[in-house]
Amino acid sequence: MLNPALPAVALMILFTMVRTQRVRLVGGPSPREGRLEVSYSGSWGTVCDDSFTNAAAGVVCYMLGYGGIGQVIGNRYGEGSGTIWLDDVRCSGTETSISDCQHNDWGVHDCDHGEDVSVLCRPVILRLVGGPSPREGRLEVYYNSTWGTVCDDGFTDAAAGVVCSMLGYGRIGRFIGNSYGAGNGTIWLGDADCSGTEINIADCQHHDWGSHNCSHSEDVSVSCPGVRLVEGPNLQEGRLEVFHDGIWGTVCGDYFNDAAARVVCHMLGYGHFGHFLSHSYGAGSGQIWLDDVRCNGTETIIADCQHNDWGVHDCHHGEDVSVSCITVRLVGGSSPQQGRLEVRYKGTWGTVCDDHFDNSAARVVCHMLGYKHTGQFTGNRYGAGNGTIWLDDIRCDGTETHISECSHGRWSVHNCEHNEDVSVSCVGDSSASTTRTSYPDMTSLSPTSSTRSTSSPSSTVTSTSSTQSDRIDDGRYTAQIAIAVVVVVGLVICVIVVGLVVHFHRHPRRERPDAAMIQMPVTASTESYRNDAFDDTARYDNPPNYRQASDNNANGAFQQPSAPVAGAVGGVGPGDIDYEETAMYESLSDDKGQP
Secondary structure, X not given: OXXXXXXXXXXXXXXXXHHHOOEEEEEEEEOOEEEEEEEEOOEEEEEEOOOOOHHHHHHXXXXXXXXXXXXXXXXXXXXXXXXXXXXXXXXXXXXXXXXXXXXXXXXXXXXXXXXXXXXXXXXXXXXXXXXXXXXXXXXXXXXXXXXXXXXXXXXXXXXXXXXXXXXXXXXXXXXXXXXXXXXXXXXXEOOOEOOOOOOOHHHOEOOOOOOOOOOHHHEOXXXXXXXXXXXXXXXXXXXXXXXXXXXXXXXXXXXXXXXHHHHHHHHOOOOOOOEEOOOOOOOOOOOEEEOOOEOOOOOOOHXXXXXXXXXXXXXXHHHEOEEEOOOEEEEEEEXXXXXXXXEEEOOEEEEEEOOXXXXXXXXXXXXXXXXXXXXXXXXXXXOOOOOOEEEOOOEOOOOOOOHHHOEOOOOOOOOOOHHHEOEEXXXXXXXXXXXXXXXXXXXXXXXXXXXXXXXXXXXXXXXXXXXXXXXXXXXXXXXXHHHHHHHHHHHHHHHHHHHHHHHHHHOOOOOOOOHHHHHOOOOOOOXXXXXXXXXXXXXXXXXXXXXXXXXXXXXXXXXXXXXXXXXXXXXXXXXXXXXXXXXXXXXXXXXXXXX
């Protein structure tokens, strides 16, 4: 008898086959990633990216059997061909088929194939918890049906960028230590080593899942700022771009000011210090996302500032905003790690007076420049600057994150000359620049610098980190050579000193009596002399105390005392001399000192 459940099973299999055949991902490295294509009326075609979000990507991944987690990755896998079947697709994420989402009629669109959407279906799910927004918090991964944490061993900004990309916030991320505390349960990943180009955190090198040597106090925290500065001389300065709806776009300069720039710099991890540079880094392209941005400077993300709706503006790209987060630099030195300290205030670079400035203040400066709290005040080594002396009487305890947080006089109020301008060295162990964004060469920077980077953010980070690593290695190599030279010189000096000591010990200087002593009159002495005169050891350890000649000696010369003679009147008696023969022999020695 036919099992009544079989028709239902067959119908389910047929439905699954039909469903999975309605969408596909092509052009990517695996079936779970590529350009989205849908089948309609027996023909495959593409989907326009207008209004397409991660929720829609999740529906696609669900249709493909990869679970309901998906990510829009822009137009990464290029242009398709044929019909553009869907446009203005809006999904809630709960639909079971892309056709269930709101969309234009099939084949109705205002797109070209340059807008064909690409999708990634992720086997590993991520989230950031415990932070002020979904963009920041403790990193957790969902693996083997269980949420767990990630150990910070080997974790860098490059890995954070991969995380942020997976979460749909763009490939700009910051590893922020253990800022959001310890999690619980399984620690899934340890020693995650990412280059920053990976699509998925699972693609990075790492130990086996669940294999680690960490505790939850080492759980990673990540921030995904959703903003970046491009085309500038470094990652701290350039044209502002924001990431929204899976696409990078620019910001119009209407109402934008330093307060808004400070919010941007805070999002990028540079503190609440920033400057609006007008349109210094030129026009961008593509979407203008924000206009009429009004911030008071205390917001945590730029989206919290007052602004028009996303994409609503009356601007052109000639009004694209540029921002600088650079507030300190070292100039005039042999490398970006040392030089005369300059700070920027109210858009103008100036110097710092050395009154009360010390190594603690130098450490704060080096920390701001990305060299950790390693720094040394080097007096006025790099000479006098010019322009305004912005700060004086700076007193830091070394824990501040910005030089302006230290105690100091009012800006530009001082009693100094430029010959008191501070110099600082950050040469030392700066390798953990791996725990912060890499900071490139900051010498001779200017808001209007014509030098612009055309590389991608990931390549800029890589090249900057490599350059700084080379500089650090050179410094360490030089230090090792200097230490070796000092050690060798010290050893040579020690050998010479030891040789001299041994020589004089083996060949002591002997002051033998002058041969003329045998011609000296042998008379009775009215003085009593020690037997030391006849004892070799005593004579050399305790030399005779020569006395100045009597006043009768006209030339005032020194006279050696006459050797006491056995039996002499007033001298020493025979019973008092232990070595008569020796005494006589020494007194009657020949010219060669032999008896």
